[in-house]
Amino acid sequence: MKILTTIALILLIIGGLNWLLVGLFQYDLVAALFGGQAAVLSRIIYAIVGLCAIYAIALLPKLRTACHHV
Known part of the structure; x- marks a missing residue:
């Protein structure tokens, strides 16, 4: 799991860094590296990052518990 x-x-x-670049400079690094917003590979990367965010939601209770032990 680690x-x-x-x-x-x-x-x-x-x-998050990609969104920072989009917000500040209107530059989408993922799209630049993997072929634009319509490219299948870019969409897969975006989906994987989104799934990681959902997984991170499940980590929040563990983080809270870990912070209380310190």
Whole structure:
């Protein structure tokens, strides 16, 4: 599970940085790397990042518990 959590967090960070670039500079790094918004590969990347976000929601209670133990 630790590997899955690490991968999910890395993809969420990449997704967040992509949205930062979109918001500040109107530059979509995923689309630039994988062939534009309509490309199938770009859509798959966006879907994977979205699934990682859903997985991260499940981690929130664990994070809260971990913070209380410190």
